[in-house]
Amino acid sequence: MKSIKIFAPATVANLSCGFDVLGCCLDNVGDEMVISITADPGVKITKIEGANLPMETHKNVAGVAVEAFLKAYGENIGVAIEIYKKIKAGSGIGSSAASSSGAVWAVNHLLGNPFTTHELVKFAMEGEKLASGNAHADNVAPALLGGFTLVRSYDPLDIIKLHSPEDLVMTVIHPQIEVKTSDSRSVIKHKVTLKKAIHQWGNLGGFVAGLFTEDYDLIGRSLDDVIIEPLRSILIPEFNNVKNAAIAKGALGSGISGSGPSIFALSKGMKVANDVATAIQDIYEKTGIDFDIHISKINSKGIKIIEETEYRK
Amino acid sequence: MKSIKIFAPATVANLSCGFDVLGCCLDNVGDEMVISITADPGVKITKIEGANLPMETHKNVAGVAVEAFLKAYGENIGVAIEIYKKIKAGSGIGSSAASSSGAVWAVNHLLGNPFTTHELVKFAMEGEKLASGNAHADNVAPALLGGFTLVRSYDPLDIIKLHSPEDLVMTVIHPQIEVKTSDSRSVIKHKVTLKKAIHQWGNLGGFVAGLFTEDYDLIGRSLDDVIIEPLRSILIPEFNNVKNAAIAKGALGSGISGSGPSIFALSKGMKVANDVATAIQDIYEKTGIDFDIHISKINSKGIKIIEETEYRK
Incomplete structure (x- = not known):
């Protein structure tokens, strides 16, 4: 069984003058997740610590994001997701985006990166849709790509990574x-x-x-x-x-x-x-x-x- | 008598998504002007070719721009302005901005650059105010600074020069x-x-x-x-x-x-x-x-x- 433990960062979106388009990624605030490829087909949430979140795959943002990923991937492989939640829900720093982004990024990595990081954004957005009813990208884009990101357009989806000054x-x-x-x-x-x-x-x-x-x-x-x-x-x-x-x-x-x-x-x-x-x-x-x-x-x-x-x- | 002959470029403002803020400077479309420091105090339009424009200083965009410059400079020196107009009035490529920008740039140059090019924008804007009733900066900023410019703010005036890719x-x-x-x-x-x-x-x-x-x-x-x-x-x-x-x-x-x-x-x-x-x-x-x-x-x-x-x- 292939397995990976990741840090899934918090993000600041709707950044001032960049309402709905601009976000950035934090470095030391975020969740931990363990994602594994398993023998049994299907996506399972096997553990959640630190928050009272749904264990049912289709009600969990990480679950639906990975299901969207696998649908595009075209193989119904087995995925087990453990979530160690540190970002509080409803805080406004991308709690749901961290989970959905982290999950799809990890599965993509474990499968040898069949998708580019940019392509993962649309899968993670399915988690946002579940969380808020709105498939927005301004938290998942910086969580996945890091730094500052700009959602130039939704139709077609066009995410631009901006430069991030060191200081x-x-x-x-x-x-x-x-x-x-x-x-x-x-x-x-x-x-x-x-x-x-x-x-x-x-x-x-x-x-x-x-x-x-x-x-x-x-x-x-x-x-x-x-x-x-x-x-x-x-x-x-x-x-x-x-x-x-x-x-x-x-x-x-x-x-x-x-x-x-x-x-x-x-x-x-x-x-x-x-x-x-x-x-x-x-x-x-x-x-x-x-x-x-x-x-x-x-x-x-x-x-x-x-x-x-x-x-x- | 110190004298300078300059090329005053045409500009494209209101550039698509950058309405009211974004403009750029053209390279081979523009007026020529001869600006001289003279012995007699006061700003005079001494020659206009290529267009039927007012010779009275206070009715000419170059005249009022230079008067605004001299007011800030604090000395009532003599300036003679010749305008060889090639940009057609009302064309939408910054005809008035070329004249007002060219005039203040040339006088500043002849006086040893007491102002930065950024500072000249507000003087040239007086010409735009005369031309259109509105002291906008989106043509004079690229005419003066070159390349692509962004008018981030009018109050306070904040003009940003952007990078201009070669091709x-x-x-x-x-x-x-x-x-x-x-x-x-x-x-x-x-x-x-x-x-x-x-x-x-x-x-x-x-x-x-x-x-x-x-x-x-x-x-x-x-x-x-x-x-x-x-x-x-x-x-x-x-x-x-x-x-x-x-x-x-x-x-x-x-x-x-x-x-x-x-x-x-x-x-x-x-x-x-x-x-x-x-x-x-x-x-x-x-x-x-x-x-x-x-x-x-x-x-x-x-x-x-x-x-x-x-x-x-």
Whole structure:
């Protein structure tokens, strides 16, 4: 039995000016998974630790993602999936995307990479569809490809890996409150003014240019979302205080991670990212709301192999 | 008397997915200007050839741009401006921007560059304000800086020079019809759907990434404007036929230059750009509408010195 143990990273999507298109991959926040090729055909979830998630394959995001993979692969082989969940569900840092991406990446690896990593995105998106009703790619793309990714288009699916400057560090605070998906969706308006849309695409262009030229200052100036953040941030306690404190401590910019409630701050260098963490921790400690804080470099690789066993019985 | 003769390039602005923010600079289409520092204080337009434009300084885009420059410079020196106009007014390839950009660049050069080229943009924008009532930067920025430029923000003004891959060639057809500014403005809607806005900024991100990675295919896939082009193209005869013919001949993409009526097609390599020119010429010859066709590499320098005379009397 071929088996692999992997690290499946958390991700920050809907990154400020890049709503619905831009995401990035974290380095030290993520799940562990053990994926094995077994003798019995069919996909089985054999173990889940750290979260109360469905063991039934068709109800589990990793299960449906691997089933989509195998359908395209054309052979009904046996796959066993163990999930050691560390990313909390509903945190806004791509918990479901880590599971579905990790599972398809591992199976692809164990089978000798019949698909490119880019091609795996559409299989992992089936997991997102199960999780949220919407086959979005902005978490699975960075989880699989690493670094910063751009979903240029869904039809046809076109994912672009962007350059990731070495010194960028994310500080993410996850307030342990529930923001209902229905609420975070309902506050978004169907129409926007052309003026704001132009402002937004100017900033997205600036952000992408900043990544490629490693112009940290430009990256910071471009982290400005005039469309979604003003609407969704009202659902997140202390959002403005956290954002202002992060920027006061030297962060390049700050915004909502995914559809919240997590808030990210992007900084140049670990020292600033640590200072930012201390400042936002101070704010949240006064609220009485439980929270986690993560400080992570950008993971430019995506999924990582922890251990590989050729013929484990 | 110090004097300089310059080439002031034409530009393609509102470049497809980059409406209001993205422009590029042409290499062999442009005006010539002779700018001199004179003994008599004050800005004078001393000669205009090739167009019927105002000789009064405050009514001439080059005149007001230089006056804005001198106001910031703080000395009321004498400047004489000769304009040899080759870019037709109302063509949609930055005729006024060439004059205002060329004039301020030349005066800055003659005075030993007291301002950076980036700083000149705001002076040249005064010329655009006179020409169109709107101090836009998307033509003057590429005319001054060369290559592809992004207007990330107007307040504060933030112009980003992007990378310009060597093999890009523009084919531009200028149908000699008048499209009234009021018409090209009135067809634009004040509000857009969020879905289309996301599509647009995904493409702008892809275009910028394509420039930096020299991925010509990605540049082509990203040249897709779902917001402005469908509305404004109805004002331009044969727009869809020209666009389709250009792409059929191998162009990476095609769209409206500025607010029209010119149509651009961007190609990889001179051979394709020539084939595109032939194909769209065939279409326009059947219409009975007079037209010019330009084929030009991207000018990554901007304004160019033709001749410099230290002490011409």
